[in-house]
Amino acid sequence: xxxxxxxxxxxxxxxxxxxWAEIGRIKRSVGATAVERGxxxxxxxxxxxxxxxxxxxxxxxxxMSLTFIDDTRFSVGPNSRIxxxxxxxxxxxxSGSFVTRVNRGSLAVVSGQIAKSKPDAMKVRTxxxxxxxxxxxxxxxxxx
Amino acid sequence: MNRALPLLAAAGLLAGCATTPTLTLLPTExxxxxxxxxxxxxxxxxxxxxxxxxxxxNLSGTPRTRSIDPAKMSARQRAxxxxxxxxxxxxxxxxxxxxxxxxxxxxxxxxxxIKEVSERPGAEVQVTGYTDxxxxxxxxxxxxxxxxxxVLGVLAKHGIDPTLMSAxxxxxxxxxxxxxDGVSEAANxxxxxxxR
Numbered sequence: 092x093x094x095x096x097x098x099x100x101x102x103x104x105x106x107x108x109x110x111w112a113e114i115g116r117i118k119r120s121v122g123a124t125a126v127e128r129g130x131x132x133x134x135x136x137x138x139x140x141x142x143x144x145x146x147x148x149x150x151x152x153x154x155m156s157l158t159f160i161d162d163t164r165f166s167v168g169p170n171s172r173i174x175x176x177x178x179x180x181x182x183x184x185x186s187g188s189f190v191t192r193v194n195r196g197s198l199a200v201v202s203g204q205i206a207k208s209k210p211d212a213m214k215v216r217t218x219x220x221x222x223x224x225x226x227x228x229x230x231x232x233x234x235x
Numbered sequence: 236m237n238r239a240l241p242l243l244a245a246a247g248l249l250a251g252c253a254t255t256p257t258l259t260l261l262p263t264e265x266x267x268x269x270x271x272x273x274x275x276x277x278x279x280x281x282x283x284x285x286x287x288x289x290x291x292x293n294l295s296g297t298p299r300t301r302s303i304d305p306a307k308m309s310a311r312q313r314a315x316x317x318x319x320x321x322x323x324x325x326x327x328x329x330x331x332x333x334x335x336x337x338x339x340x341x342x343x344x345x346x347x348x349i350k351e352v353s354e355r356p357g358a359e360v361q362v363t364g365y366t367d368x369x370x371x372x373x374x375x376x377x378x379x380x381x382x383x384x385x386v387l388g389v390l391a392k393h394g395i396d397p398t399l400m401s402a403x404x405x406x407x408x409x410x411x412x413x414x415x416d417g418v419s420e421a422a423n424x425x426x427x428x429x430x431r
Contacts, residue, residue: 116431118320118357137357138399158320158431160359166318168311182361183405193256199315201264201322211272217256219295220276225284227269230259230312231294 113140114178115159122169123150146174149196161187162203163213171196176216180205189213197232200224256294259303259312260285264322273298323431324351327411328386330424332369333378335385338421344428345386349393351430359431360400362387367423368407368416380404386426 117126117139126133127146133139135155147155147167155167161180167173172194180187186208191198193215202224206213211223217233263269270286276298283298292300308316326348328341337345352358364383366375383402391397412422 116357116359118355119318139357154314154318156318156320158323158359160361160431162323162431164320164322166315166320168315183409197311197315199312199319201319202269211274214274217294219256220298221274222258222294223272223274225270225272226263227271228261228263229269229271230261230315231256232259233256 112142113160114143114175114180115141115157115163117141117155117157119154119156121154122152124148124153124155141175143175143178146172148172159189159203161185161189161205163189163205164201164203165191166199168197168199171198173198184208187212190216192216193231193233194218195233197230199228199230201228202226255296258285258292258294259308260288260290260292261305261316262288320431321355323429325427325429328426328428329421330382330426332367332419332421332424335378335381337386345389345393348390348428348430349395352390352395352399355430358399359429360387360390360395361429361431362390362400362402362426363429364402364404364426365409365411365423366407367418367420368410368414369419372407376404376406378404379406382424382426386428 117135118137120135124135125148126135127148128142141157149155149167149169149171151169153169157165173196174192176192177188177190185204187205189205189212202213206224206226210225213224215222215224215231217231258271260271270284273281273283275281285292285300287300287302289303289305290300291303292298326344328344329338330336331338352360362383364379366379383404387400387402390400410423411425412420414420
């Protein structure tokens, strides 16, 4: 009986976790798209909540749009594989850190509060380079 | 003439498909200046700041920046930019002193919020309540939370899914107009609603 109660409490804590950790939401998903979370391959729909570590994957005709809780906006083009390796954000202080890895494909970015909070708090990695974002709109393209 | 055409087409193809990773820097939607720094290239630390708007920079080998004509961006780039979500909107609603009742001037703001959410699939609605410095801090923490929940409740009543929304109260912190303690200030009795 006692054990069950503890398990229930633990279960609740685990269930509640994603709500606290939400870092952004999918606004649009067209064609072949997936969000990889650990070993799970999830199908994003508008409102889908993203977590740190998620990888955004699109196929030949795939496209995804999303907005992060710091107001950063992404548009992911076809044939892309993009991971949010690190995302921490303090909503009150409006500061944090944000590292995105563009393994392949294309990504358009309008940066938000994290990029504004201090120089290079937002970084974008490509297979050959590391970029520090200083408040702007840009596109990164990485061919296969 | 006939021979020139395939050559032009080949040049177009080269320009259209990035063979090395490329950064395209654009003005912000408000036309403002921004910059991206190349901090590392093939493991080599550096700091090459790209601040030329409407430019293209290669991200493999020594970064070189050249101007581009924004009118001649590739269809793929244009599609990518057109698919960016709309900018988040923020609206401040004000309250009557010591209450969770909106001022008459702020009432129409609710209709604006409801419309915005309905036009944004997958919206996130964040409601943050505040108070002025009248009364003690604990009571103001509660009042600010109640204000945020009141607005959330009204939005929910108008059909906005409560699971899209969150409400927090910040009490007397983050005053909009700085005042000493114990001061009634209309500009500080507010709720800020952010729709992403």
